[in-house]
Amino acid sequence: MSSASHSAEVAVVILAAGLGTRMKSSMAKVLHPIVGKPLIAHVLKAAAGLNAQKTVLVLGHQADRVAEAVKEFGAEVAIQAQQLGTGHAVMQAEKALEGFTGDVVILSGDVPLIRKKTIVHLVAHHEKTGNALTMMTAMLDDATGYGRVVKDAAGRLLRVVEHKDATEEERAIREINTGIYCFKASFLFSHLKTLGNTNAQGEYYLPDLIAMAVEKGLGADTVAADEVEEVMGINNRVELAEAERLMRRRINEYWMREGVTFVAPEVTYVEDEVTLGKDVVLSPGCVLQGKTVVGDGSVIGPYSRVIDTRLGNNVEVLDGCVIEESEIEDGCHVGPFAHIRPATILRKNARIGNFVEVKKSEIGEGSKANHLTYIGDAVLGKKVNIGAGTITCNYDGVHKHKTVIEDDVFVGSDTQLVAPVTVGRGALIAAGTTVTKDVPADSLAVSRTRQENKDGWAARKRKKHA
Numbered sequence: 001m002s003s004a005s006h007s008a009e010v011a012v013v014i015l016a017a018g019l020g021t022r023m024k025s026s027m028a029k030v031l032h033p034i035v036g037k038p039l040i041a042h043v044l045k046a047a048a049g050l051n052a053q054k055t056v057l058v059l060g061h062q063a064d065r066v067a068e069a070v071k072e073f074g075a076e077v078a079i080q081a082q083q084l085g086t087g088h089a090v091m092q093a094e095k096a097l098e099g100f101t102g103d104v105v106i107l108s109g110d111v112p113l114i115r116k117k118t119i120v121h122l123v124a125h126h127e128k129t130g131n132a133l134t135m136m137t138a139m140l141d142d143a144t145g146y147g148r149v150v151k152d153a154a155g156r157l158l159r160v161v162e163h164k165d166a167t168e169e170e171r172a173i174r175e176i177n178t179g180i181y182c183f184k185a186s187f188l189f190s191h192l193k194t195l196g197n198t199n200a201q202g203e204y205y206l207p208d209l210i211a212m213a214v215e216k217g218l219g220a221d222t223v224a225a226d227e228v229e230e231v232m233g234i235n236n237r238v239e240l241a242e243a244e245r246l247m248r249r250r251i252n253e254y255w256m257r258e259g260v261t262f263v264a265p266e267v268t269y270v271e272d273e274v275t276l277g278k279d280v281v282l283s284p285g286c287v288l289q290g291k292t293v294v295g296d297g298s299v300i301g302p303y304s305r306v307i308d309t310r311l312g313n314n315v316e317v318l319d320g321c322v323i324e325e326s327e328i329e330d331g332c333h334v335g336p337f338a339h340i341r342p343a344t345i346l347r348k349n350a351r352i353g354n355f356v357e358v359k360k361s362e363i364g365e366g367s368k369a370n371h372l373t374y375i376g377d378a379v380l381g382k383k384v385n386i387g388a389g390t391i392t393c394n395y396d397g398v399h400k401h402k403t404v405i406e407d408d409v410f411v412g413s414d415t416q417l418v419a420p421v422t423v424g425r426g427a428l429i430a431a432g433t434t435v436t437k438d439v440p441a442d443s444l445a446v447s448r449t450r451q452e453n454k455d456g457w458a459a460r461k462r463k464k465h466a
């Protein structure tokens with residue numbers, strides 16, 4: 001049912017069958033990432049906001065790999081076995097859209113900076129005019145390579161001419177086709193079949209539909225992209241790097257406006273599913289990836305990388321840390337040069353210091369391991385102090401074993417804990433001890449041989465060698 005207040009149904013078709021020869025890569029162009037995600041995933045993400053009835057990906061080169069990389073979006077795949085042109089590519093989506101009578105938005109898999117609101121604007125304009133098609137265009141200083149938008153003296157849209165087919169006069173036109181359109185499904189699928197391929201590239205050109213709609217008086221119009229950046233197509237790795245920079249800047253500026261300080265935004269890398277709290281400070285060289293969450297007031301030091309980790313409020317991460325798939329509660333200190341490996345939990349106010357590696361362990365509230373330590377497969381209670389050079393020997397060459405250290409234990413420096421082992425609450429382990437059996441609560445464990453001092457021995461030796 002449709003009415004004036006109820007807009008038409010929308011379907012999305014994303015063209016991504018090409019290899020992208022100019023990338024000089026063995027990997028399909030749309031799989032190359034910017035800010036940690038394949039180009040095509042950015043397009044799918046922008047399109048996801050449209051609540052489209054259906055999204056169809058037209059794939060060809062490495063179709064299986066591309067489909068696998070973006071399966072979370074649930075788009076339907078249409079295969080274009082041979083790349084005979086953009087018009088031919090859209091034709092491959094016809095079957096998937098059988099019976100669909102709304103508006104078809106066409107996007108390119110290699111135009112990753114496009115924003116949802118820009119597509120929404122295109123669709124709104126299209127629906128308002130009731131035209132057969134609406135094309136998004138942009139004004140470029142250097143339009144080389146793009147299809148040019150040809151208009152008559154009165155400024156009415158006539159057609160698009162591809163760079164390779166254009167005359168010198170047409171090549172002087174600065175308005176270009178962005179490759180983003182909205183079509184009435186009925187017009188699109190009835191006219192695609194009538195496209196010819198007698199042109200410089202011998203391809204079926206989708207933009208040739210514009211001249212058809214104009215000639216038949218079915219209505220064709222343009223909307224201008226707000227930002228030229230958004231419609232930038234990626235054809236080589238110089239453009240890939242530029243898109244990466246622009247996307248990173250977009251994300252970083254969003255967070256700055258939300259109350260995050262970036263000391264050096266140009267060299268701070270934040271992926272788009274990261275969440276940052278108020279008064280977070282990100283130092284130069286920070287890399288925040290995946291679904292990382294950083295709580296209010298937390299500070300990440302220079303050149304630290306945090307992946308899929310939840311950091312609480314007022315956490316301090318110093319320089320050069322790697323933190324993966326872990327949970328760091330409020331007030332913790334990490335680093336410098338600490339490695340927190342997956343499945344670690346640092347409870348409130350815990351401290352993990354220089355050259356400490358923690359794996360799959362829970363460090364209790366207020367507990368500390370400040371220097372040169374390996375803690376793996378361990379559970380530490382509250383206020384445990386781990387001395388420098390302590391190692392949990394968790395691996396016997398075949399199996400991993402657990403170390404349990406209860407509240408208020410003091411572990412002296414250079415201790416080895418041969419797991420499985422439990423150190424009872426309040427126990428003290430003397431420096432240099434190799435713990436091979438459980439230590440009862442409140443006791444002292446010492447496993448080293450008693451020291452002997454030989455009076456004058458060193459002096460005698462020196463004299464002998466002099």
Ligand code: UD1
Nearest residue numbers: 015016017018083084085086089146147177178179205233
């Ligand atoms: C296209 C437009 C041009 C426009 C430009 C904007 C045509 C004929 N030209 O040119 O007017 O200015 O985009 O970026 O449409 N693809 C397929 N199958 C094919 C051919 C292409 O899936 O057979 C896909 C590509 O993988 C790519 C997209 O369509 O994602 C655009 O194709 P591309 O060859 O890059 O077109 P352009 O020459 O850039």
Ligand code: CA
Nearest residue numbers: 110233234235
């Ligand atoms: Ca292109």
